[in-house]
Amino acid sequence: MLLAAxxxxxxxxxxxxxxxxxxxxxxxxxxxxxQGAVFSEGGDRLWSRCVVFEQGGLRVAVVSLEALTVPEGLxxxxxxxxxxxxxxxxxxxxxxxxxxxxxxxxxxxxxxxGIASYQPRWLAWYAERIAGGVREALGSPPVLMxxxxxxxxxxxxxxxxxxxxxPDPKAxxxxxxxxxxxxxxxxxATIHEADRKTLSGDWPGVVASRLxxxxxxxxxxxxxxxxxxxxxxxxxxxxxERFLQGSSRAVGSRMDWAGGLAFHREPVxxxxxxxxxxxxxxxxxxxxxxxxxxxxxxxxxxxxxxxRLGSLLLIGFPGEPSSALGRRLESMAHRRGFETxxxxxxxxxxxxxxxxxxxxxxGGYEGTLSFHGREASVRFVxxxxxxxxxxxxxxxxxxxxxxxxxxxxx
Numbered sequence: 001m002l003l004a005a006x007x008x009x010x011x012x013x014x015x016x017x018x019x020x021x022x023x024x025x026x027x028x029x030x031x032x033x034x035q036g037a038v039f040s041e042g043g044d045r046l047w048s049r050c051v052v053f054e055q056g057g058l059r060v061a062v063v064s065l066e067a068l069t070v071p072e073g074l075x076x077x078x079x080x081x082x083x084x085x086x087x088x089x090x091x092x093x094x095x096x097x098x099x100x101x102x103x104x105x106x107x108x109x110x111x112x113x114g115i116a117s118y119q120p121r122w123l124a125w126y127a128e129r130i131a132g133g134v135r136e137a138l139g140s141p142p143v144l145m146x147x148x149x150x151x152x153x154x155x156x157x158x159x160x161x162x163x164x165x166x167p168d169p170k171a172x173x174x175x176x177x178x179x180x181x182x183x184x185x186x187x188x189a190t191i192h193e194a195d196r197k198t199l200s201g202d203w204p205g206v207v208a209s210r211l212x213x214x215x216x217x218x219x220x221x222x223x224x225x226x227x228x229x230x231x232x233x234x235x236x237x238x239x240x241e242r243f244l245q246g247s248s249r250a251v252g253s254r255m256d257w258a259g260g261l262a263f264h265r266e267p268v269x270x271x272x273x274x275x276x277x278x279x280x281x282x283x284x285x286x287x288x289x290x291x292x293x294x295x296x297x298x299x300x301x302x303x304x305x306x307x308r309l310g311s312l313l314l315i316g317f318p319g320e321p322s323s324a325l326g327r328r329l330e331s332m333a334h335r336r337g338f339e340t341x342x343x344x345x346x347x348x349x350x351x352x353x354x355x356x357x358x359x360x361x362x363g364g365y366e367g368t369l370s371f372h373g374r375e376a377s378v379r380f381v382x383x384x385x386x387x388x389x390x391x392x393x394x395x396x397x398x399x400x401x402x403x404x405x406x407x408x409x410x
Contacts, residue, residue, distance in 0.1 A: 012142035018133030029068040030096025031194035032114030043198025049214035055261035064214035066201040067092045069350040071105035077127035092346040093204035095189040149252035158187040167223035186218030187225040206240040219326025257310035264306040266387035273298035298371035311339035316347030
C-alpha cells in the first residue's frame with residue numbers, strides 16, 4: 001500500500017535522541033567468539049536517533065538504533081506502541097559493541113553457542129525506549145523542510161572484505177537550512193574487535209555524535225571499514241575526522257521536493273530458511289542442529305521499505321546486502337527516474353546476508369550467514385521492481401498517485 005500526501009509538497013520534520021543503554025549488563029552480540037560474555041562497565045552510552053517526516057496526514061519515523069540488528073519482533077513491538085498513523089523505518093547501525101539483538105527475537109528459543117536467547121523483558125524494554133523516542137519527536141515543534149541539500153563526497157573509509165567486492169565509495173549527508181538531518185555510508189561497524197567488552201556505537205556512533213544527526217548504513221554485506229591508526233580509539237577518531245572533513249567541504253546540491261513525501265512496504269517472497277552448505281562445518285554443529293537453528297532465528301518472510309523524500313528514495317533492506325546487490329537496486333530506482341537512491345541496510349528486520357547467486361556459491365563467512373538460498377537476491381530484485389511501480393517520479397501528489405491511507409501497517 002502506498003501512502004502519499006494529497007496536498008502541495010510542504011514537508012516538516014521533527015527530531016529526538018533517546019538513551020538506549022541497558023541498565024544492567026547483557027550479552028554482547030556480533031562476535032560469536034565472545035561466547036556470551038556480558039558487557040563491562042566503562043563504555044559509551046548507546047542511542048536511538050529519530051527523524052519524523054510529515055506531510056499532510058502522512059507521518060514517517062526514521063529511527064537509527066545503535067544495535068547489531070533489528071529483528072522483526074522488535075519492529076512489530078515498536079509499531080504497536082506508536083500512533084496508528086505513524087509509519088516506521090527502524091534501522092540498526094550494526095555496531096558489534098552492543099547487546100546481542102537475538103535477545104529481542106521471539107523465534108530465538110534454541111540454545112546456540114555464542115548467540116543469546118530470546119528475553120521477553122528486554123524486547124519490551126527496547127520497544128518502549130525506541131517508541132518513546134518517536135513519541136518525543138512527535139511532541140516537538142515541527143521544522144519546515146526548506147533549503148534541503150544533498151552533500152555527496154568520497155571519504156575513502158571503506159574497503160571490500162570479500163573477493164570481487166566493490167563497496168560504494170560515496171557518503172551522503174542531507175542538510176536542511178544548514179542543519180544535518182541524516183548521514184549515509186557503507187562500512188561495517190567493526191572498528192572495535194572481539195576483544196572489546198564495553199559498549200560502543202563504533203564509527204556510526206562517533207560520526208552521529210559529531211554531526212548531530214542519525215547515521216544510516218548502506219549495503220555493507222561485503223564492506224569493511226578502512227583502519228587508520230594503531231588502536232581502536234585512534235581509528236575511530238581518524239574515521240570520524242575524515243568523514244566530517246569530507247562533509248564540511250561538500251557544498252551539496254539542492255534537493256527537488258516536487259514529488260513530496262511517500263511511504264510503501266513491499267513483501268519479499270522468500271522461500272523457507274535453509275542453512276548454507278558450509279554452515280554446519282563452519283560452526284561445528286551437526287546438520288540437524290544447523291537446520292533447526294536457522295529455522296528458529298531466520299524469518300520466513302521479509303519486506304522492502306520505501307521512503308520517498310522528493311527526488312531522494314530510501315530503500316530499507318532487512319538484512320546485509322552485498323555491494324553488487326545494492327548497486328543493482330539503486331540502478332533500478334535511477335531508471336525509474338529518481339535522482340538519488342540509497343539502500344539502507346538492517347531496516348525493519350534481519351534476514352542475514354544476501355548475496356548474488358555466484359557469490360553465494362563461493363561460500364565463506366557471508367555465505368554461511370545467508371539463510372534463504374542462492375536465489376534470495378533474485379527475490380529482492382523482484383520485490384524492488386514491484387515496489388517501484390507504486391512511484392511515478394514525474395507525477396505530483398494528487399495527480400495519479402494512490403490515495404492517502406490512515407496507516408502504514410499491513
